[in-house]
Every structure is written in structure tokens, then in C-alpha cells.
Amino acid sequence: METVLILGATSDIGIAIAKKFAAQKYNIQLAARKAEQLVAIKSDIEIRYNVECTAHEFDAIHYHTHTSFFENLNPKPDITISIFGAMYEEDNAFDEWDLTQMMINVNYTGVVSILNIAAKFYTGRKKGTIIGISSVAGDRGRASKLIYGSSKAALSAYLDGLRNKCFKDNVHVMTVKPGFVYTRMTENLPLPKALTSTPDEVADIIYSAFKSKKNTIYIKWFWRYIMLIIKNIPEFQFKKMKL
Amino acid sequence: MKTKIANWGNYPVIESKEERFVFADQLDTLIKDQQPFIARGNGRCYGDASLSARTISTLKFDKVLSFNADAGFFECQSGITLDQILAVIVPKGWFLPVTPGTKFITIGGALASDVHGKNHHVDGSISNHVIEFDMVLASDEVVTCSPVNNSELFEATCGGMGLTGVITRVKFRLKKIETSLIRQKQVKAANLQELIELFDTYKDYTYSVAWIDCLKKGAHFGRSILILGEHATIAEVNENQRSNPLALPVNKQIVFPINMPGWVLNKFTVKAFNFLYYAKNLKKEINNIVSYEPFFYPLDKVLHWNRLYGKKGFVQYQFVLPLNARQGLVEIMNRISDEGLGSFLAVLKVFGKQESMISFPKEGYTLALDFPIRKGLLDFLDELDELVLKYNGRLYMSKDARMKPQMLTGGYPELEKFKSIIKRYNPDGKIRSVQSDRLLLTEIK
Ligand SMILES: Cc1cc2nc3c(=O)[nH]c(=O)nc-3n(C[C@H](O)[C@H](O)[C@H](O)COP(=O)(O)OP(=O)(O)OC[C@H]3O[C@@H](n4cnc5c(N)ncnc54)[C@H](O)[C@@H]3O)c2cc1C
Numbered sequence: 001m002e003t004v005l006i007l008g009a010t011s012d013i014g015i016a017i018a019k020k021f022a023a024q025k026y027n028i029q030l031a032a033r034k035a036e037q038l039v040a041i042k043s044d045i046e047i048r049y050n051v052e053c054t055a056h057e058f059d060a061i062h063y064h065t066h067t068s069f070f071e072n073l074n075p076k077p078d079i080t081i082s083i084f085g086a087m088y089e090e091d092n093a094f095d096e097w098d099l100t101q102m103m104i105n106v107n108y109t110g111v112v113s114i115l116n117i118a119a120k121f122y123t124g125r126k127k128g129t130i131i132g133i134s135s136v137a138g139d140r141g142r143a144s145k146l147i148y149g150s151s152k153a154a155l156s157a158y159l160d161g162l163r164n165k166c167f168k169d170n171v172h173v174m175t176v177k178p179g180f181v182y183t184r185m186t187e188n189l190p191l192p193k194a195l196t197s198t199p200d201e202v203a204d205i206i207y208s209a210f211k212s213k214k215n216t217i218y219i220k221w222f223w224r225y226i227m228l229i230i231k232n233i234p235e236f237q238f239k240k241m242k243l
Numbered sequence: 244m245k246t247k248i249a250n251w252g253n254y255p256v257i258e259s260k261e262e263r264f265v266f267a268d269q270l271d272t273l274i275k276d277q278q279p280f281i282a283r284g285n286g287r288c289y290g291d292a293s294l295s296a297r298t299i300s301t302l303k304f305d306k307v308l309s310f311n312a313d314a315g316f317f318e319c320q321s322g323i324t325l326d327q328i329l330a331v332i333v334p335k336g337w338f339l340p341v342t343p344g345t346k347f348i349t350i351g352g353a354l355a356s357d358v359h360g361k362n363h364h365v366d367g368s369i370s371n372h373v374i375e376f377d378m379v380l381a382s383d384e385v386v387t388c389s390p391v392n393n394s395e396l397f398e399a400t401c402g403g404m405g406l407t408g409v410i411t412r413v414k415f416r417l418k419k420i421e422t423s424l425i426r427q428k429q430v431k432a433a434n435l436q437e438l439i440e441l442f443d444t445y446k447d448y449t450y451s452v453a454w455i456d457c458l459k460k461g462a463h464f465g466r467s468i469l470i471l472g473e474h475a476t477i478a479e480v481n482e483n484q485r486s487n488p489l490a491l492p493v494n495k496q497i498v499f500p501i502n503m504p505g506w507v508l509n510k511f512t513v514k515a516f517n518f519l520y521y522a523k524n525l526k527k528e529i530n531n532i533v534s535y536e537p538f539f540y541p542l543d544k545v546l547h548w549n550r551l552y553g554k555k556g557f558v559q560y561q562f563v564l565p566l567n568a569r570q571g572l573v574e575i576m577n578r579i580s581d582e583g584l585g586s587f588l589a590v591l592k593v594f595g596k597q598e599s600m601i602s603f604p605k606e607g608y609t610l611a612l613d614f615p616i617r618k619g620l621l622d623f624l625d626e627l628d629e630l631v632l633k634y635n636g637r638l639y640m641s642k643d644a645r646m647k648p649q650m651l652t653g654g655y656p657e658l659e660k661f662k663s664i665i666k667r668y669n670p671d672g673k674i675r676s677v678q679s680d681r682l683l684l685t686e687i688k
Pocket of ligand 1: 250251281282283284285286287288289292293301321322342343344345347348349350351352353354355356357358359360403404405406408409410411542641642
């Protein structure tokens with residue numbers, strides 16, 4: 001049985017992905033900042049799906065612990081999925097450097113740090129899959145997603161590059177760009193129903209895209225076209241818009 | 244953000260801010276907030292018991308914590324549904340000790356209503372099988388309750404409609420099964436008298452329930468089908484079934500797509516339904532082996548069947564009368580039949596003995612009927628209430644959306660004790676529902 005490492009396993013999407021892979025008979029390694037929150041998720045997965053599941057403490061911004069974190073995983077995961085991210089109120093972040101820095105450090109620097117390590121391991125082994133969750137918000141910078149969007153833009157570019165770098169060593173890198181998702185992060189936002197997916201839908205789509213070795217996927221498919229349109233609005237026009 | 248919510252009967256509909264939690268510390272934060280709230284499971288109670296201007300949904304708090312497949316103990320968070328529990332336990336040879344007529348309820352909701360099943364006369368209600376549970380009080384203190392530990396709080400919580408606190412973890416005993424199949428017997432009764440006799444003849448069956456056609460008058464008054472069942476043993480099933488005796492049923496669900504206009508559900512459709520159901524079972528007696536799903540959950544196959552009653556919604560009226568009040572049963576059914584107020588579903592069951600503070604079941608006959616909301620209905624039900632009280636009966640709070648406070652007082656002799664416990668653990672009425680305000684269980688501020 002193959003093993004999946006899930007970084008950010010206490011998030012709604014993280015839990016849904018863990019369950020999806022466990023239901024397909026993968027062993028699961030859960031990693032999150034608050035490891036005590038993983039206890040119930042671990043027992044749930046083991047009992048429901050009869051697979052092995054372990055829990056690990058992982059903090060995205062404690063970069064110097066990442067090497068030993070990965071070294072301590074036994075067995076090493078065949079698939080590494082990075083889901084964690086931070087989203088603060090953009091206006092607050094604009095005013096407070098600490099929040100800005102935190103978003104960049106979690107969403108970009110933290111992911112790069114851990115995925116560099118995973119990628120080195122996989123290229124050495126000539127086998128492995130990395131799945132990174134970015135966002136449609138990274139496709140074009142907008143006022144309403146100033147810091148969050150730019151951190152995700154950097155992440156998307158990193159994942160593109162990583163895919164390019166690892167391809168020759170038989171390591172597959174998949175970029176996932178969700179649009180609106182019903183999660184704790186968004187529960188107080190009035191999201192348009194037709195454009196919004198549930199964490200379970202996200203997990204299903206990621207799993208089948210992983211199976212067919214897709215490169216970049218949008219959840220749901222029409223986000224690709226929505227973002228294509230947004231990307232193609234001329235800048236002289238775009239800068240005047242409220243987006 | 245407030246949205247419109249309603250429970251299974253689609254009546255009443257209210258505006259509510261629904262919040263949820265995945266981890267215990269998030270619940271803690273929600274409870275510390277001063278705004279009054281009520282816990283909400285899957286909204287399968289019919290009326291307003293889990294409705295409030297602020298609801299705390301348990302549905303994301305749904306993890307399995309432990310399962311001892313040798314001894315049959317199961318421990319889980321409160322928001323898991325029976326459906327999900329069955330998927331884990333049935334393949335290992337275990338079953339729920341008690342299950343209501345739908346598997347789409349949470350274990351927290353099951354306890355707060357102290358649900359009963361077709362086996363009440365032999366196994367009691369769900370609280371009889373609970374080893375312990377954890378609950379967070381209005382003060383955000385966590386307590387563990389069991390029949391011996393904090394026993395008063397345990398009793399007031401079982402059937403207490405969420406008013407004592409939020410149940411977070413439940414540990415309970417399971418029932419051993421050899422197969423996932425049911426050995427079913429269906430017996431036709433020509434009238435109520437015959438049905439009551441049949442209940443008596445077959446009282447040793449673990450599971451029993453009857454579907455009654457309440458619109459038939461005269462000699463066929465109370466024409467019905469008694470449905471009996473036992474968990475089938477390996478020896479009782481055929482070779483094919485024996486190869487995978489604990490198989491989970493294959494789910495083929497039909498979704499009822501839209502709210503039906505009110506006129507569809509008139510007297511004729513009800514009559515037609517009852518007739519069809521009856522005719523399908525033409526023989527006096529049918530014996531067969533069926534999967535547990537159609538046996539326990541015949542309605543779950545049609546997801547959202549509640550839409551059949553239209554936009555205005557419906558109420559379910561479920562009462563219990565003591566065994567010696569059979570005359571009351573006849574009188575009430577006569578009143579319904581005279582009124583011509585169709586009930587799509589009339590389900591009769593005999594309860595066994597039960598001593599409890601606020602749970603619904605007590606020894607006697609319990610009848611559950613659906614009434615689509617229409618003019619004059621609420622007055623008519625008030626009239627029925629008087630009959631129920633006259634015969635020493637009471638109503639099921641979990642199905643209620645409209646009774647008056649005196650109806651509750653009349654039916655539950657230990658109500659004052661229950662109220663005093665609520666006062667102690669929920670002194671400022673921080674935990675409250677539309678129902679608890681209506682029934683004066685919490686003081687309206
Ligand atoms: C088709 C159908 C058939 C049914 N058949 C039966 C039957 O045969 N026998 C029977 O007894 N009932 C039956 N019921 C009723 C149902 O079992 C109960 O109403 C049950 O309580 C619903 O659970 P829920 O999870 O949907 O909770 P909700 O409906 O959301 O809430 C019900 C009550 O439980 C409280 N509650 C929920 N979760 C918690 C918690 N974690 N802590 C504290 N309080 C909580 C709520 O405040 C509310 O008072 C049936 C319902 C339907 C729709």
C-alpha cells in the first residue's frame with residue numbers, strides 16, 4: 001500500500017483529502033501545527049477505512065525543523081500533498097506587517113521549504129508525486145486579495161518550476177487551484193452557490209486528477225475560463241475595476 | 244450570516260445564524276459567546292426543537308474515536324450519523340442497539356431525543372445502551388455523564404432536547420449480528436382489534452411495527468399491516484447470502500426533486516397510497532429475508548420525501564397512550580377519520596416499560612401521523628391534545644412544532660424536576676430553542 005503525507009491535515013480540505021485517499025486504500029500520514037487535533041482524525045480514519053494512519057507535528061514557518069520532520073517519517077510518503085495556508089483580512093494585513101509577513105511565510109516560504117525537501121527525496125528515488133494547493137487568487141493580482149493573492153501567485157510559479165525541474169526524474173508535480181470552497185475560512189462569506197465547491201468535491205476532483213496525472217487543475221473546471229477572462233482584461237481597464 | 248432553516252417538517256422556517264465546529268476548542272469559543280443558541284444535529288426532528296436564532300451544528304464533529312469489535316463498544320463524536328456508524332460496524336458483525344426509522348440522524352440527536360425503535364418493548368430506548376457521554380455545559384465546563392456518574396444530568400439529557408448542554412462524545416454498546424439481513428414477517432390485519440391481538444400474539448419478536456390506514460371506516464377501521472423482524476442467523480439465509488453475510492446494502496437512492504403543490508396530497512392520494520401498500524401485500528402473511536435497509540429505513544430510499552407535503556410543510560403528531568387506554572386510540576383515530584385530514588403515514592407501535600425523567604416512551608400504544616399544514620389544522624390538533632391528556636397520554640417533543648405548555652405539563656409527571664435541572668445547568672437560558680421558549684422550558688427574555 002502506498003502512503004500519502006498530508007500537510008495541513010486539520011483543514012476542512014485536508015480532512016476530506018485524507019478520507020478520500022484512505023477510502024482508496026492508501027495509508028495516511030497527517031501533519032499539522034496542532035498535533036493534538038489530529039488524534040480524533042487519526043482514529044476516525046483507521047477505524048473507518050482499515051488503513052494505517054499516523055499523526056505528526058508540523059509547523060510551516062519553523063523551516064529549520066522541516067528536514068528532521070521529513071527524515072522522521074517512516075515509511076517515506078509516496079505522495080506529498082501540501083494544503084496549509086493562511087488568509088487574513090486583507091485590510092488588516094495591509095496595515096500590519098506581521099499579518100502580511102505571516103501570509104507570505106505560510107503560503108509561500110513554508111511550502112517551498114518543505115516541498116524542496118520532498119522533491120529532493122523523490123528525484124533521488126526517481127519516483128514520487130507532489131500535489132500543491134494554490135488558488136485562483138494567484139492568477140492575477142487584485143486589490144481585494146492583495147497579499148493572499150500574491151503569495152499564491154508565487155506559489156503557483158514555484159510549482160510550475162518544480163514540475164519542470166522534476167519531470168526528468170519521473171516525479172510528478174500537480175498544481176491545484178480551487179475557487180470558492182465552503183470551509184471554516186469562508187463560512188461567513190456569502191459565496192455564490194453555483195461557483196462554490198464542498199471540501200468533498202475538492203477531494204474527489206484532486207484524487208481523479210492525481211490518477212490521470214494532470215498538471216494544473218482548477219476546481220471547478222469553469223474557474224479556468226473565469227480566470228482566463230480576468231487575466232485578459234487590459235491593465236488600463238483592470239486597474240480601475242473593483243475586484 | 245443568517246440563513247433560513249427548518250427541520251424535517253419544513254415547519255416552522257426561521258432565520259438563523261448557523262455555526263459549526265470541527266475541534267473541541269472551537270466549540271468552547273462558540274459557547275463562550277454570550278448569544279443564546281441550541282445544538283443542531285441533522286435537523287431530522289420534525290419541528291422546532293433544534294431551531295434557534297443561533298444554532299451550533301455538530302455535523303462536522305463526526306469522528307469515530309474507538310471501536311472494540313470483540314466486545315462491541317463504539318465511541319464517537321456527537322455529530323456522526325447512524326448511517327456512517329452502520330458502515331463501520333455492520334461489516335464487523337455489529338448493529339445499532341436501537342435505531343429510529345431513519346438513519347440520517349446524529350448520535351447526539353438520538354440521545355437528546357432518546358430515540359426508540361421497533362424493538363422498544365424488548366430493548367428500551369437508546370439511552371439504555373449508553374455507557375457514558377461527554378457534554379459541554381452552558382458555563383463551558385465539560386462533564387462526563389453515565390447512569391452512575393452525574394446520573395441526574397444523564398437522565399435529564401436523554402430526551403432533554405439539547406437544553407442541558409452540548410453532547411460531544413458518546414460511548415455505547417452494540418448488538419451482535421450474524422448477518423446484515425432481516426428475517427421479516429408481514430401480517431395483514433383487517434381492523435384495529437385484530438391488529439392489537441396480533442401485536443400480542445407476536446410480542447416475542449424483537450422488532451415490530453404496524454402501518455395503519457386511518458381513513459377506512461366501519462368493519463375495516465384500522466386495517467393494517469404488522470411488520471415483524473429478527474436479525475437473520477447464518478443458518479437462516481441462502482447459500483448466496485452466506486458467501487458475504489455481513490454485506491452492506493447497495494445504495495440506490497431516489498431524490499424527491501421538488502416541493503409538491505399542496506393539492507397533490509389530498510384525501511385521494513392518501514387513499515391510493517394506503518390501498519397500494521395494502522394490495523402489494525395481498526396474502527395474509529408474507530415471510531421473507533430482506534436487507535436491513537428496507538426493513539428499518541423504508542423512507543430513506545427516497546431522499547427528501549418531506550417535499551411531498553409541499554412548501555407549507557407538515558407536522559408529525561406522535562402520542563403514546565397507556566395499554567389500558569385502547570378506547571382512546573379508537574376515539575382519536577375516529578376523530579381523524581371524521582375530519583378527513585389525510586395522513587400519508589400512520590405508524591403504530593407498542594412500547595414496553597420505561598422509567599425516565601423526560602424521555603417520550605412509556606408502556607402503551609404509540610401512534611405517529613403526518614398532517615400537512617393547512618387552515619384549521621392547529622386547532623384540530625389542540626382538540627386531539629385534549630383527548631390524549633384525557634387518556635393519560637403524552638406527545639413526543641422531538642416531533643412537536645405546536646403543542647401548548649400545558650400539554651407538556653399534563654403528559655410528563657417529572658417535568659418540574661426536569662425544569663429545575665435546566666435552571667441549574669443552564670441558568671440564564673443561554674441554551675434555548677424556539678420550542679423551549681414556546682413550552683416555557685426556558686424563560687423568555
Ligand atoms: C423519517 C423519520 C423517521 C423517524 N423515526 C423515528 C423513530 O422511529 N423513533 C424516534 O424516536 N424518532 C424518530 N424520528 C425522529 C428523530 O430520530 C429525532 O428527531 C432525532 O433526534 C433527530 O436527530 P438529528 O441528529 O437530526 O437532530 P436534530 O433534529 O437536529 O435535533 C434534535 C434534538 O436533539 C438536540 N441535539 C442534537 N444534537 C445534539 C447534541 N450534540 N447535544 C445536545 N443536543 C443535541 C437538538 O437540540 C434537538 O433538541 C424520525 C425522524 C424522521 C425524519
